[in-house]
Amino acid sequence: MALIKVNNLSKRYGNKTAVNNVNFDFERGKCIALIGPNGAGKTTILRTLSGLLKPTSGTIQFADEKENSDIRPHIGYLPQYPSFYGWMTGREFLIFSGELAYLSKDEAKKRADELLKKIGISEGASNERISRYSGGMKQRLGIAQAIIHRPKLLILDEPVSSLDPIGRREVMTLMEELKNEMTILFSTHILSDADEISDELLLLHNGEIVESGSMDELRAKYQTSKIELAFENDLEEYKEKIDQLNIVSDSMIERGLLHVTASDISQARKAILETASQEDWPLTTFTINRASLEDMFMKVVNK
Amino acid sequence: MQFNTLFKKEMLENWRNKKWIWVPLVIIILSIMDPITSYYLPQIMESVGGMPEGTTFELPEFLPAEVVTMTLGQLSSLGVLIIVLMSMGTIAGERKSGVSELVLVKPVSYKNYILAKWSSLLVLVWFSLALGILVSWYYINLLFGELSIVALLQIIFFYGLWMTLVVSLTIFYNTVFRSSGLVAFLTILTIMTMSILTQIFGTYLAWSPNNLSSYIFEAVLTESIPSELIGTSIVTIILSVGLLIGSFYIFRTKELAN
Amino acid sequence: MEEINWALIAPLLVIQAILMIVALVDLVKARDTNGPKWLWLIIILFVTTIGPIIYFIFGRRNR
Numbered sequence: 001m002a003l004i005k006v007n008n009l010s011k012r013y014g015n016k017t018a019v020n021n022v023n024f025d026f027e028r029g030k031c032i033a034l035i036g037p038n039g040a041g042k043t044t045i046l047r048t049l050s051g052l053l054k055p056t057s058g059t060i061q062f063a064d065e066k067e068n069s070d071i072r073p074h075i076g077y078l079p080q081y082p083s084f085y086g087w088m089t090g091r092e093f094l095i096f097s098g099e100l101a102y103l104s105k106d107e108a109k110k111r112a113d114e115l116l117k118k119i120g121i122s123e124g125a126s127n128e129r130i131s132r133y134s135g136g137m138k139q140r141l142g143i144a145q146a147i148i149h150r151p152k153l154l155i156l157d158e159p160v161s162s163l164d165p166i167g168r169r170e171v172m173t174l175m176e177e178l179k180n181e182m183t184i185l186f187s188t189h190i191l192s193d194a195d196e197i198s199d200e201l202l203l204l205h206n207g208e209i210v211e212s213g214s215m216d217e218l219r220a221k222y223q224t225s226k227i228e229l230a231f232e233n234d235l236e237e238y239k240e241k242i243d244q245l246n247i248v249s250d251s252m253i254e255r256g257l258l259h260v261t262a263s264d265i266s267q268a269r270k271a272i273l274e275t276a277s278q279e280d281w282p283l284t285t286f287t288i289n290r291a292s293l294e295d296m297f298m299k300v301v302n303k
Numbered sequence: 304m305q306f307n308t309l310f311k312k313e314m315l316e317n318w319r320n321k322k323w324i325w326v327p328l329v330i331i332i333l334s335i336m337d338p339i340t341s342y343y344l345p346q347i348m349e350s351v352g353g354m355p356e357g358t359t360f361e362l363p364e365f366l367p368a369e370v371v372t373m374t375l376g377q378l379s380s381l382g383v384l385i386i387v388l389m390s391m392g393t394i395a396g397e398r399k400s401g402v403s404e405l406v407l408v409k410p411v412s413y414k415n416y417i418l419a420k421w422s423s424l425l426v427l428v429w430f431s432l433a434l435g436i437l438v439s440w441y442y443i444n445l446l447f448g449e450l451s452i453v454a455l456l457q458i459i460f461f462y463g464l465w466m467t468l469v470v471s472l473t474i475f476y477n478t479v480f481r482s483s484g485l486v487a488f489l490t491i492l493t494i495m496t497m498s499i500l501t502q503i504f505g506t507y508l509a510w511s512p513n514n515l516s517s518y519i520f521e522a523v524l525t526e527s528i529p530s531e532l533i534g535t536s537i538v539t540i541i542l543s544v545g546l547l548i549g550s551f552y553i554f555r556t557k558e559l560a561n
Numbered sequence: 562m563e564e565i566n567w568a569l570i571a572p573l574l575v576i577q578a579i580l581m582i583v584a585l586v587d588l589v590k591a592r593d594t595n596g597p598k599w600l601w602l603i604i605i606l607f608v609t610t611i612g613p614i615i616y617f618i619f620g621r622r623n624r
């Protein structure tokens with residue numbers, strides 16, 4: 001049974017449609033990445049799921065709760081730019097967050113100390129005012145406050161995009177650990193981050209989900225590898241020859257390389273190499289380039 | 304329980320940002336400024352000079368009730384301004400900075416959130432007011448004549464209702480707007496409009512909250528509670544509670560993120 | 562002005578002094594303020610009562 005099921009969700013501001021008729025659902029225990037360029041509607045979707053925004057139309061169904069019921073008890077949320085009470089200490093803020101989510105005072109304290117250790121904030125730092133924390137510390141504290149009440153679903157809005165490489169690595173490691181404990185839905189515009197930890201992808205463009213599926217499914221569907229060739233002399237001549245091989249779906253010359261796209265890459269490789277050796281082509285470069293996530297995304301968006 | 308958590312957070316915040324120190328001190332200063340200066344008015348005028356030689360100062364002796372009115376006058380102008388300014392960002396500021404997102408995404412009841420803001424401000428305001436009026440009462444007894452303890456308690460209670468309305472107005476505008484400057488501006492504007500309307504339509508608006516101070520004067524002077532004071536108090540309480548309920552409603556229908 | 566009973570005015574002066582000291586301590590400990598610190602220092606020191614008040618309302622940075 002799906003943990004969350006989103007039906008025909010739309011969000012409009014006046015004439016502007018931020019999210020248009022979005023449908024998706026996912027299972028417990030998955031790590032889902034919401035990918036899209038800035039302004040695609042990622043934040044709007046996450047804020048609507050977390051209850052901070054009301055959908056213009058459509059429903060959100062959480063596990064066996066009623067449609068559109070208050071699902072905040074089951075959700076942990078970290079906004080893209082979290083801001084805290086700077087006058088509180090990190091530990092105070094965690095206890096406060098826990099108590100708001102109906103943990104008892106003792107439970108909240110215990111859980112706060114447990115999480116501070118987990119996110120690597122020392123005892124000394126945890127008793128300092130948050131206004132003195134670095135960006136990475138704040139982001140980790142943000143994750144801790146989001147999971148203090150052991151939510152079933154953790155929603156993270158661009159959790160790593162504002163961090164330096166060290167902070168980014170820390171947060172990615174933390175997310176990797178949390179994957180085992182809860183379902184995670186996070187947004188990012190950095191495709192390699194999504195590639196690194198997510199099981200499933202939702203590709204968002206102009207407020208609509210244009211593609212979804214597991215990493216492998218999407219690869220299988222969109223991965224058309226390219227062969228890049230270079231010769232000692234004129235490329236045009238060989239382009240014609242390769243086009244005649246009947247294995248090529250597209251070929252073009254760009255930046256001194258002949259780019260060959262084929263649906264069956266191994267067959268194409270065999271045909272090209274055989275011909276090249278029979279006719280003794282002066283080949284200088286032969287590279288097989290697997291399409292990156294970026295290429296895949298561009299393809300989906302442009303289709 | 305959740306209310307307690309939010310309420311304690313507000314109290315701790317107002318302690319750490321020193322409101323619990325400076326607001327009472329300022330209210331005390333405002334409360335005793337007029338009793339002291341009116342007492343020393345003859346000397347002050349003399350030392351300032353500029354009067355023709357031989358002018359004698361014939362200043363009327365002030366009645367205790369009149370001095371009470373002076374104190375309340377100070378509190379109603381500068382006091383109200385300070386209370387509005389210190390509470391203008393209590394919700395608006397949290398929404399602007401975004402910290403309210405972290406709080407309200409927890410299963411927090413919006414009612415508790417607003418109620419905690421409202422009541423923690425009231426505790427601070429009532430405490431400051433009681434202290435200020437107590438010190439003023441002490442000075443009045445010392446300098447102008449006797450004022451009973453009953454009168455003291457009446458002044459604190461009835462004038463406190465006026466300040467409760469001021470706080471409720473601020474909370475109300477806090478739930479509507481995100482800019483704390485706008486909240487302060489509209490609260491002051493509303494109070495001024497109410498005051499002008501009360502002056503123009505005085506006969507129809509006998510129970511306008513703006514009349515509280517003058518009925519308190521009457522009560523202290525006649526050592527009895529005029530029926531208008533009761534009526535005005537009830538109106539003030541109803542308005543305050545109405546604004547509070549209105550705030551719940553607005554906040555619920557409002558989207559918490561922009 | 563010798564007729565003035567200073568015992569009556571002393572409390573007022575003491576309260577104003579406390580207000581100023583609390584504002585000064587807060588200013589010194591603050592990491593940053595809205596506007597330059599030195600300006601707030603001057604305002605708190607030289608504008609009696611009003612100075613500390615406007616520092617607390619407009620100068621402090623809470624977040």
